[in-house]
Amino acid sequence: MSDVFQIEAQPRSDTGKGASRRLRRQGLVPGIVYGARRDPESISLIHHELAHHLETEAFYSHILSLNLGGKTQKVILKDMQRHPAKPFITHVDFLRVSAKEKLRTNVPLHFIHEELCVGVKAGGVLSRSITDVEVSCLPADLPEFIEVDVAQLAIGDSIPLSGLSLPHGVELTALAGGADDVPVVSVHSVQAVVEEGEEAEEAEGQAGAAASPTEE
DSSP states (O other): OOOOOEEEEEEOOOOSHHHHHHHHHTTEEEEEEEETTEEEEEEEEEHHHHHHHHTSGGGGGSOEEEEETTEEEEEEEEEEEEOSSSSOEEEEEEEEOOTTSOEEEEEEEEEEOGGGOHHHHTTOEEEESOSEEEEEEOGGGOOSOEEEEOTTOOTTOEEEGGGSOOOTTOEEHHHHTTOOOOEEEEEEOHHHHHHHHHHHHHHHHHHHHHHSOOOO
């Protein structure tokens, strides 16, 4: 995967909640860079530049070039916090990557050929259970996304995790860890979807009735 995103950051020595609040008032985002057997570094980034990068899906699963103090580091976006009520990024974490060490990160799923899906054409409903997966691979093998072709799915069919077509050198951490091989996407009949919705509403109604006090 080639580098596309260039991120400018500045080192910072002030840490703590007070220092972070001061940075945010200046239009900056506090952050940290860690990993690759090196000490963590506290950084700050310009908010509007970071927000612009975040508008592109590939930014979340791409090897990034972080320019810090005149030196470039290869990193991935590992974590990010946003303000609960305002459109502000409050903190960001970057993980350094080494060309010789496998990394673990989430990659989005792209569902393709939905308009050709056999089950949908027959009147079924396509249901996506998972929209991204955690993968393990070397940085050079990291995909920006994984395609899930749903064209041949008939009503009642599904694609489990083990059915995903993975690029060379990429494995799913869930399956490697012994997790259940859960469905990623499936096609249900409209009747089944309606019945499931009615059952859920009935259960909610019964729960509400049980919780209500008895009238005297």
